[in-house]
Amino acid sequence: MIRAATPDDLDAIAALHLEARSTYYRGHLADDDFAGPEELARSRDGWSRAVERGDVLCAERDGELGGVAAYRRGDGAVTLTQLHVRPDHWRSGLGTALHAACLDVWRAEGIATARLLVFEKNERARAFYASRGWIQDPDTPRSGTHLVLRLTVVPVAE
Template sequence: MSLTIRTATPADLDAIVRLHTEARATYYRGHLAPDAYAGPEEVGRSATGWTRAVAAEHATVLCAERDGVLVGVAAFRAEHGATTLTQLHVAPARWRTGVGTALHTACTDAWRRTGARTARLEVFAPNTRARSFYAHHGWTADPDTPRHGTHLVLRLVL
């Protein structure tokens, strides 16, 4: 089973939104009302956001596919001299299979090619699985802004 990472296209949007909604449910469940992460209004907002990200000049959306099936997605943007990992999601059934690491590596490789020296992200504070993943990959608390509401702000020095 070969893993392929490629740039997303508009044809991927439905699958991306489904994966995003499924992944978010795993860490928001028990912390937020279901409508806040999986209700129709939120799914619509998510679809709009992903549509903009796929079309944006300053953003990149990467899809991870195994045997033609979307199993992960990552998005980042670089603007005003700052690189931000805005999303990294793996289908829960594919956790701990290397998909997240492959997406993370594809992102950091792209950042290094552009000369980025650091990157930032926000992670939902109760999402200990994601926090552990990012710590394993070298992310640490951002010394300038360690928290943004319910999210921790992390920084990676490249």
């Protein structure tokens, strides 16, 4: 089930975020850059602001949070700022469902272009996005250790 996040979800969202990031940053960045109590508090604060804006979707399975996505609108485009699935739910369809739900929201709002940053060494995420039509942004292909990807949000034919 995909639904809008509420403030009651914040602890679970922050924990899921930390767990997911640990899988792709470990071995590439210092642990303090993505884990630990300070990072958990910083992450929870950021998620709190996104939930307040109404820009967070949660994916539940068997009553538990299995995935989360956040986005931010601006200048006629949207940025997918986060899309995480608990590692024990990888390849279960939750990421696909979250991605589709984001597209539904964006289409309903008339958004034509989406962008995201993906950690260059996160090959799993890069493959996920590529299989859904995301391409490296030709205007701004990189941002530090991340690739900038772009997607044309195609309206659903009626």
